[in-house]
Amino acid sequence: MSSTENNGSLTKATLGSSIVAGIVLVLFILPAEYNIDPTGVGKALGLTVFNEQGEVTQGAQQSGDSANQSVVLTVPAGKGIEYKLSMNKFEKVTYEWQTDGGDLYVDLHGEPAGDTTGYFESYTIGTLPEMKGSFTVPFDGSHGWYWKNKTDKSINIQLSFSGEYIVEGLK
Template identity: 25%
Template sequence: MTNDVKPDSTITKRLIVSSIGAAALLVAFVLPAEYGIDPTGVGELTGVKALSKTTAPAKAGTDFGQTMNFNIEKYDLEAEEINQSIRGLLKLEDKVFKSETIVIDLEDLGEMEHKFIMKQNSSLLYSWKVLNAKGDGVFYEFHGHPSTADAPNYPDGFEQAYSKGEGFGQSGTFTAPFPGYHGWFFMNLEEGPIKIEITVSGYYDEHKEMHRAVDGVVTNKVEF
């Protein structure tokens, strides 16, 4: 017997039947389960429509009922000035930003202390290095203390250390935890005189050499 049905025609019929079946599944089950849309009523009858009401797993950033409180005013697009912002992200300064490089000559067997006078919460970006080191560099101690006028508000002899060690340089950022004098004590560990270059940028009133000695003999001392 001769088969008059062409292969291409058979494939086309199968594709049509498959498409109709897929569409029926979409309308009868997928739409009710995923989106709660049930035009045929089959989703309600079979119970799959209830799946659309199930709470999805929480994703990153989902609000779990916790309230984050920021010290920020209502944002007003028409405001000429914004006086508050999120704590830690912005701090307005009443002084002009400064940037300078200081070169310190330190004698053989010499030691010295150089301080920046800063207000509480003011910041410095700093980098210092020994320019002509050949041996062990310097002993350094980065610390701060209040002014003589503020000293009664602190424990007797109060100082706060930030970092110390031996080496040839250090870079970082610093925010003054209290108003006063903040800076470095350097002791020459090299054989012979050296130069120390300090580059700073930030907010401070002034800076000055507070102490200098050579082989234990004080040659300069500034009252604070």
């Protein structure tokens, strides 16, 4: 083989592998890693679920004392999300949430500020389509809801709350 033939083969191989790499990037890597799916193939193959998290579709992200807020959250099928408020010891929040259909596992709990052990205290646990009540926190820290969707379709939650807190949002 001559040097010219080798260069031509090398150029063809390089071009071919670049095209294959581009196709793999668009069809598989972007949907799985970045939830960018221009062709829809990633969703069809279930690759976009690796990046699905709950979404806040309305509502403010920061609030001060004695605030009233309402947010809509989406819990993807087979996934869980957590929505948190930063609160000081003995502060109180009144809340109400309901789904657009279907029960969700819920754990209303708190984690002490600065704790590195993974400790948390659950205030309420259940599997319900709605809940309302209030809680007064026993310690400074991050307090809120964990919802788990055990169904095969996304479920929206309308969450309204008022009290003394700073919104941490989705975690």
